[in-house]
Amino acid sequence: DRGSVQNSPKLYDVEYLMPVSLGTPSQQLNLDLDTGSSDLWVFSTLLKESMVNGQTLYNPNASTTSDKMEGYTWKITYGDQSYSSGDVYIDTVTIGDLTVSTQAVEAAKVVSEEFTADSDNDGLVGLGFGIINTVQPYKQKTFFEKAMPGLDSPVFTADLKAGAPGRYNFGYIDDDAYSGNITYVPVNSTDGFWRWVSPGFQVGSAGSFNSTRIHGIADTGTTLLLLPDSVCDAFYSQIASAEYEPSQGGYTFECGDPTVPDFYFGTANGQMIRIPGSYMSYSKTDTGSSRCFGGMQSDSGVGFTIWGDVALKAAFVVFDQGSEQLGWAEK
Numbered sequence: 001d002r003g004s005v006q007n008s009p010k011l012y013d014v015e016y017l018m019p020v021s022l023g024t025p026s027q028q029l030n031l032d033l034d035t036g037s038s039d040l041w042v043f044s045t046l047l048k049e050s051m052v053n054g055q056t057l058y059n060p061n062a063s064t065t066s067d068k069m070e071g072y073t074w075k076i077t078y079g080d081q082s083y084s085s086g087d088v089y090i091d092t093v094t095i096g097d098l099t100v101s102t103q104a105v106e107a108a109k110v111v112s113e114e115f116t117a118d119s120d121n122d123g124l125v126g127l128g129f130g131i132i133n134t135v136q137p138y139k140q141k142t143f144f145e146k147a148m149p150g151l152d153s154p155v156f157t158a159d160l161k162a163g164a165p166g167r168y169n170f171g172y173i174d175d176d177a178y179s180g181n182i183t184y185v186p187v188n189s190t191d192g193f194w195r196w197v198s199p200g201f202q203v204g205s206a207g208s209f210n211s212t213r214i215h216g217i218a219d220t221g222t223t224l225l226l227l228p229d230s231v232c233d234a235f236y237s238q239i240a241s242a243e244y245e246p247s248q249g250g251y252t253f254e255c256g257d258p259t260v261p262d263f264y265f266g267t268a269n270g271q272m273i274r275i276p277g278s279y280m281s282y283s284k285t286d287t288g289s290s291r292c293f294g295g296m297q298s299d300s301g302v303g304f305t306i307w308g309d310v311a312l313k314a315a316f317v318v319f320d321q322g323s324e325q326l327g328w329a330e331k
């Protein structure tokens with residue numbers, strides 16, 4: 001079996017949403033595929049109205065195939081301190097023509113204001129490893145782990161694009177979606193993340209390669225590229241107008257600065273992925289400002305590097321849960 005679904009970026013590529021069908025008759029919600037967490041949770045009719053702001057709500061009582069898991073609950077807190085919690089139902093879930101008939105659907109009863117404010121986002125599909133699923137008393141498998149045994153190949157791929165729709169594929173690798181070869185690196189799933197080691201980086205096409213092992217996770221649910229301070233310094237020192245602005249919470253530079261270089265990160269066997277300098281102008285700091293917030297920022301708040309959408313949209317990425325590897329290719 002296999003599946004394929006379009007993903008669509010929101011403004012500034014802050015997040016990528018995909019249509020997901022839940023229940024019978026099907027209820028379609030727009031969800032955020034997040035390889036940095038492992039709960040499938042949705043806005044639901046269990047929420048107080050004050051916590052809902054335009055989102056589409058999953059109504060388990062309107063689904064003839066939903067079964068409430070009595071006594072089961074979930075509660076998740078993300079790295080940015082946003083959170084959600086609620087009850088658990090088993091129901092059918094379809095993503096891109098791939099159906100899991102007995103998926104744990106975590107119906108929200110409470111969401112934090114960050115989620116309420118994001119009116120286009122109806123919930124998350126966590127495709128990290130099930131070991132960090134938050135359902136109590138027994139943790140639940142991710143959508144991919146439930147689908148995996150029936151797939152042609154135990155992989156899903158992420159093709160995120162800058163300012164354009166891309167695709168998530170399940171169970172196969174589309175050889176027309178990338179150029180050159182896919183280079184695979186080992187993944188350590190102990191903490192439930194797609195955690196891997198990059199051998200180093202290069203600033204600009206004429207720069208030298210810095211051999212320094214960078215431990216980090218591939219996280220489709222994080223917008224920016226969060227790297228060690230030493231790497232950020234090496235990058236921003238090459239941009240004439242760049243400075244660290246504590247009031248903005250990070251590095252900024254003049255949006256039109258012509259000196260913004262490309263950034264390359266190593267994967268394996270000498271392969272590097274090139275992130276165009278244009279991806280590093282994340283967004284204007286304030287309305288009418290000429291300064292842009294950088295797409296690369298420090299990981300010092302997190303403790304390890306996060307290869308978020310700014311990096312992932314420069315590549316075709318294979319999440320191989322069969323062999324616990326990540327595949328990287330240019331495109």
Ligand SMILES: O=C([C@@H]1CCCNC1)N1CCCCC1
Nearest residue numbers: 034036037078079219221222
């Ligand atoms: O909460 C998160 C992220 C938030 C954005 C969406 N992906 C999950 N974590 C990943 C990094 C380590 C801490 C947990």
